[in-house]
Amino acid sequence: MQTPNDLDAFFMPFTASRQFRQTPRLLASAEGMYYKTTDGRTILDGTAGLWCVNAGHCRPEITAAIADQLGVLDYAPNLQVAHPLAFDLANRLRAITPANLTQAFFTNSGSESADTAMKIARAYFHARGETERTILIGRARGYHGVNYGGISAGGIPNNRAAFGPLLPDTDHLPDTHDLARNAFSRGQPEHGADFADHLEVLIDKYGPTRIAAVMVEPVAGSTGVLVPPVGYLERLRELCTQHGILLIFDEVITGFGRLGAAFGSDYFGVTPDIMALAKGLTSATIPMGAVMVSQEIHDAFMDGPEHLIEFFHGYTYSGHPAACAAALATIDIYERENLLTRATELSQQWEDGLHALADCPHVIDIRNIGLMGAVELAPIDGAPVKRAFDAFRAAFDKGVLIRTTGDTIALSPPLIITRAEIDTLFSTLRAVLHEI
Numbered sequence: 001m002q003t004p005n006d007l008d009a010f011f012m013p014f015t016a017s018r019q020f021r022q023t024p025r026l027l028a029s030a031e032g033m034y035y036k037t038t039d040g041r042t043i044l045d046g047t048a049g050l051w052c053v054n055a056g057h058c059r060p061e062i063t064a065a066i067a068d069q070l071g072v073l074d075y076a077p078n079l080q081v082a083h084p085l086a087f088d089l090a091n092r093l094r095a096i097t098p099a100n101l102t103q104a105f106f107t108n109s110g111s112e113s114a115d116t117a118m119k120i121a122r123a124y125f126h127a128r129g130e131t132e133r134t135i136l137i138g139r140a141r142g143y144h145g146v147n148y149g150g151i152s153a154g155g156i157p158n159n160r161a162a163f164g165p166l167l168p169d170t171d172h173l174p175d176t177h178d179l180a181r182n183a184f185s186r187g188q189p190e191h192g193a194d195f196a197d198h199l200e201v202l203i204d205k206y207g208p209t210r211i212a213a214v215m216v217e218p219v220a221g222s223t224g225v226l227v228p229p230v231g232y233l234e235r236l237r238e239l240c241t242q243h244g245i246l247l248i249f250d251e252v253i254t255g256f257g258r259l260g261a262a263f264g265s266d267y268f269g270v271t272p273d274i275m276a277l278a279k280g281l282t283s284a285t286i287p288m289g290a291v292m293v294s295q296e297i298h299d300a301f302m303d304g305p306e307h308l309i310e311f312f313h314g315y316t317y318s319g320h321p322a323a324c325a326a327a328l329a330t331i332d333i334y335e336r337e338n339l340l341t342r343a344t345e346l347s348q349q350w351e352d353g354l355h356a357l358a359d360c361p362h363v364i365d366i367r368n369i370g371l372m373g374a375v376e377l378a379p380i381d382g383a384p385v386k387r388a389f390d391a392f393r394a395a396f397d398k399g400v401l402i403r404t405t406g407d408t409i410a411l412s413p414p415l416i417i418t419r420a421e422i423d424t425l426f427s428t429l430r431a432v433l434h435e436i
């Protein structure tokens with residue numbers, strides 16, 4: 001595949017695009033654990049694309065299911081009419097998500113899932129007549145996509161700074177990153193369950209009947225893999241239950257095997273009332289997201305005359321036939337190959353390999369859980385994010401795709417990674433950290 005002659009017309013997402021246009025990194029094809037660039041180089045995918053290609057690239061079973069579906073039913077709305085695969089997929093998700101989550105609402109991305117989850121929370125209380133419960137609590141450094149609900153409840157300053165005014169009635173818990181007490185923790189850090197207690201401060205601030213929902217990622221991914229301290233999620237659950245607040249888990253990254261269990265909720269043994277999904281749902285082959293809700297939440301909408309719409313929300317492509325076919329084929333692979341628990345088998349090697357990088361220059365923290373990992377670097381004085389970005393470019397030149405966020409390198413390979421590929425990933429990273 002040729003490099004395009006002119007790279008000017010594409011306004012790129014989340015990219016240093018002037019730098020990119022000078023030295024483009026163009027991916028032409030992919031298979032299994034590897035990309036091929038337009039100039040024929042092989043790149044080991046250390047990030048599952050963007051935390052999403054959990055089953056590995058170009059799996060023939062998935063691409064065939066999509067192609068077959070497009071030949072039979074290319075599109076059908078799911079508004080007032082519907083097609084069977086959307087129900088099949090909803091049933092499949094009901095079976096594999098935690099038992100209390102019984103209905104699936106389909107979206108096309110993680111951002112849409114996050115905003116849908118927040119809208120469901122507010123509308124649930126509206127339906128129950130608790131119209132004062134409108135406040136949505138996110139967390140500092142939380143990432144819930146880029147739509148207005150997501151950036152308002154989210155807590156990544158650069159994603160918010162230029163876009164105000166944001167959604168009213170949102171507030172934040174503190175993040176759980178605590179280098180002083182927890183640097184170089186393996187798995188869940190020991191200290192910090194008390195960060196959850198800040199919810200009580202917010203309940204005091206707004207009063208007992210104003211907060212609709214708390215939304216967190218079980219492990220904060222995009223901000224640089226912040227693993228929840230031991231007891232933290234349990235404490236959040238306890239406080240939400242105690243105060244009638246819905247708990248939303250944004251499992252867009254932690255869903256579908258990333259931690260070694262089907263969902264973060266299973267891994268941590270903490271169950272939310274609403275779960276946002278995307279990415280691994282179709283192993284990223286077709287854009288798709290889903291929001292799982294409890295029976296009680298679903299049933300709160302099922303009121304009034306039966307000819308009226310119950311939930312005024314949805315997308316043209318909610319439950320698109322090709323996306324449903326992709327998701328069903330993907331879940332088949334996850335189950336057949338035990339991929340949803342494979343991270344458990346690899347996580348010790350992953351942890352040991354990652355933490356062995358602690359002696360490399362500039363490393364100030366290393367974090368890991370399941371098949372997620374982060375190496376935090378000391379920023380260059382006066383040039384934050386440059387050191388990590390240099391690492392990203394050097395790794396790409398050496399044939400490995402990593403991801404950086406701030407001055408943190410984040411890793412999340414496809415769940416099919418082999419032990420030898422884990423070693424290659426870390427030995428390349430070691431060379432990169434010594435080079436930059």
Ligand SMILES: Cc1ncc(COP(=O)(O)O)c(C=O)c1O
Nearest residue numbers: 109110111143144145250252253
């Ligand atoms: C936890 C979380 N929520 C939402 C999103 C947004 O997903 P999308 O980019 O598909 O809109 C992401 C993307 O990384 C995410 O990590």
